[in-house]
Amino acid sequence: MNKRHVYLNMKTREEARNIWLSHFAEKVELAHETISSVDAVGRVLAEPAFARISTPNAHLAAMDGIAVLAQDTFGASETNPMDLKVGEQAFYVNTGHQLPPQTNAVIMIEQVQVIDDDTVRIEAAAVPWNYVRKVGEDIVATEMLFPTNHLVTPTCLGALLTGGVFEVKVKKQPKVLVIPTGTELVDWRKIYPEELQPGRVLETNSWVIGKLIEQAGGKWVRNTSLDDDFFVIRQAVERGATEDYDMVLVLAGSSAGSEDHTANIVDNLGDVLVHGVTIMPGKPVVLGDVNNVPVVGVPGYPVSAIVVFDEFIRPMLCHMLGQPEPLRKKIMVEPTRKIPSKLGLEEMVRVKLGRVGDRVAATPLPRGAGSITSFTEADGIIRIPNENEGLHPGQPVEAELLRFNRTIDNTLVAVGSHDNTLDLLADALRSRGGYLSLSSSHVGSMGGLMAMKKGMCHIAGSHLLDTETGEYNISYIKTYLAGIPVKLVHLVMREQGLMVAKGNPKNIQSVEDLGRDGVRFINRQAGSGTRVLLDHYLSKLGVQPSSINGYGDDEFTHMAVAAAVQNQVADAGMGIYAAAKALELDFVPVITEQYDLIIPEGIFESEKITILLETIRSDAFKKRVDALGGYHTERTGEVLM
Ligand SMILES: Nc1nc2c(c(=O)[nH]1)N[C@H]1C(S)=C(S)[C@@H](COP(=O)(O)OP(=O)(O)OC[C@H]3O[C@@H](n4cnc5c(N)ncnc54)[C@H](O)[C@@H]3O)O[C@H]1N2
């Protein structure tokens, strides 16, 4: 049974949702159970809840004072004060006390003059029912407190208990069987992280999806992770669909590989309603019906799995529970760079957002569906429709928010060259306990200058060497940001060098060695400060770039270069010490270079930048930077321009 499954005809997201939800519209019905109202918080009512008692259940004083019959007080005024007899016409009451018979109003104690033990004086008449909470004012016995399908919240609990409803009938939580599949998967509970063998993968999706199910009001049972075996997986799906599960999810194996069985299994046991949706991530999703139980083949990539949860699994849970689907808030944003998109697929691009002036800048995060951090770092999602080839920088477009608007307003947007100290800075800002956070996107130093020119960032990290003067950044600012007033603040000096495999097997000692036979190099992208630095060295040494094997192959970050060396794709790459250290590579220092922050003058005095500079200049921050190794902080925080 390991035939390759070719996708049935792909559906659009809209079509797939309609097929999926309408197919089960009448079929999925949750059983009911009666539970204590206190336990019902977070649950959904299966029938309306009616009040059993009224509240208040008597007329109550709403203020401290005296209870009176209002009619007795008519005529009282400042010029015509009236004396009342305590115990006959006036009765002392406290807030919440039941009114004595034959009274219908309360006069606040502040308005009462005590003449003696038996007499009080008032200077104004009471209005009937003034400062009285009348019987049933809040809840009347028999009235409906909440309808069927109402989601019980802590405040609803207050109304239920007050109305004498101590038990309610709720829908049973939808119970979902989650079946992870994949021979490569490893249970994280059974190993030390460092023991994970190359090529094995920690099984994470079931836990993420399970917790998402809980958040959506469901329960889940995790099947043990199964090998990619048609019969074993089929048995588990069949069991789920015949036992008391309300939904069955098969994780991974949804695609077209020889070991991707989900669609065939669903076809074998029931009906495949949809296989393949024109969305990315999430394209190979399988939606099916086995024994009237919804079955989903969830793509294996972590982000694809989350997207499929959002688009198909949560909507089905909401449908079962009679709940509206939660809608994300939307705002208009502007991409900081071009976002290409495949025609015929609706792409969901995760973006970082930050308010710069009156615009919200959106920087796309890496798009690989295997990258869970592209979701955890995202502030929003931009959907690029099927018929669209992509977005231009600055083109206004809607983004769905994954965080509160306030967070986006309070984000410092850094675009430019990456340096590990920016991560420390982000952490230091958040640890202050204040509101400010830093979001940085890594597009190289020149990319940062361009973003600053377009007004799309608050900070641009840059380490561009002027090879003629030996000075960093200033001449580039004068050329590329002409007419845009900016300040330049020094962040760190850092060591740039050659990252080589542990033990330096090719004995690379200098930039000259890169031209040697048998040495493969991996470069940084054009426009990156590191590339400028390398080119400077090569021309100084008279080495032709063309003589370096691999000069034309490039990566976008220090870590990506380090990874290429670690994976033996290359023997050497230029980068910072911290990246080499992170991947346990050897490091041959070449130069100490300057890394600065460019900040628009217009916001230099702002609270955000003031806090940023305070943080950078703090001893605690410098100490943490020094501890990374390969950095110098003697001049950190100096304003250079
Ligand atoms: N020839 C084609 N290949 C692929 C296509 C295609 O159209 N044609 N689609 C790609 C897309 S898009 C996706 S998404 C994936 C979906 O693949 P599967 O659902 O079959 O999943 P696997 O290939 O088994 O796994 C993908 C990836 O995810 C890891 N994984 C799997 N389960 C888990 C888990 N429970 N926790 C953490 N990580 C998990 C797995 O190890 C793989 O790395 O197919 C493309 N291929």
Ligand code: MOO
């Ligand atoms: O469409 Mo797949 O779900 O991108 O990675």
